Structure formats: C-alpha cells, structure tokens
Amino acid sequence: MGVPGHEKLTIEEFFAAISGSEIRYELVNGIAYAMAGAKEGHNVICSNVQTAFVPAGKQKGCRTTSSDTAVQTGPDTVRYPDVVVDCGPPNAAAMTASRPAIIVEVSSPGTAVFDYGAKLREYQAVESVEMVMQIESEIALVKVHRRQTNGTWLEDTFEAFDVAIPLPTLGMSITLNEIYDTLDVKPRPRLQVVRSDHTPR
Secondary structure, X not given: OOOOOOOOOOHHHHHHHHOOXXXXXXEEOOEEEEOOOOOHHHHHHHHHHHHHHHHHHHHOOOEEEOOOOEEEEEOOEXXXXXXXXXXXXXXXXXXXXXXXXXXXXXXXXXXXXXXXOHHHHHHHHOOOOOEEEEEEOOOOOEEEEEEOOOOOEEEEEEOOOOOOEEEOOOOEEEOHHHHOOOOOOOXXXXXXXXOOOOOOO
C-alpha cells in the first residue's frame, strides 16, 4: 500500500501505509511527508550517540533505539527522532516508544528550522520526555533542553569539546568529543576584532 499524497491518515492507517516502504515518512497533522536522506556525518553522529547511550540505558532499564522508533507527539502526528531513549515497559511489537525520556535530533542546514521550532515544541509537550538534545552535524554545537520540576524548560548550549553534558536519566555524561568522534567538525567561527593601540582624540 502506498502513502497517499495529501490524504489525511489516522495513526493506524499511517503505520499500515508505510509498512514495507523503502521511503521514510513522518505523519504531521494527518499528512504523511517523506523524510530527506541523511549524509554520512549525520549517521556517524547518530551511531556515536547511540553507542554511548546503550550501556547506561540498559542499567536503568531503558532501551536506546535509532530513527526507526516512532514517537507520537499528537493525536495525528508521528515523528522519528534520530535517537530515542525509551524507559517504558518493553514491547517488541510496539510501533511507538512507550515512554520516551530522551530525544536526540541531529540537524543540518536544511532541517534546523523544523528541528528547532515545531518539532522541539512537540517533543516538549510529550509528558514523559525529560530532555531534548539537538546536535548540529556540520559545526560543533549541541543544544540541550531539560524539563524542570515545575514543568518549565531550561536550555543549555555546548560548544567546547571536552565539557561534559550531564544526562541524569542515564546516570552518565557525554562530551562533544564523543558525539563528533571520527568527524572533522569545527566550532562556529568567531569574529576576530583587531583593536588599535591608539587612543582616539
């Protein structure tokens, strides 16, 4: 069964429609949209993060999965984050994460506007989500959004390679060195200001 172009689908119809499809889709307000293919750097980052999360997740009773695990963010919206830490009851036949606790999205210039806007708000609206990590794939930049005890969200930005990013849900931390391992990714360029020694009169 193919995915209809602009026909609104229920969650159940969506999963039935994409079964066996070689093209990856997300469901947004009932409309199925094809997802863009990823570059090697994107995939390496996802692999590095997943490799770091898996052992700690197992100790906490959580499962760390790749972009094939769906997160339902609304009554007719299904997203596929790049990495999901699911701390709910295990169910091998489940189509969606039962209790997604950590969401990781690896952004690129073509997807950042969506990842930093609507998708972030959707993830933050999921009651079980404790942290959303947004990783840039072409520059060394990680934004971490943490849910506070009062329900608000706190954002931190990490650009130094050796600074630990705490992950309380998993009882561990991760650095940009680990996230970007084997990739030649640089920090954002800084403006170099040359100041004159002459004092203006």
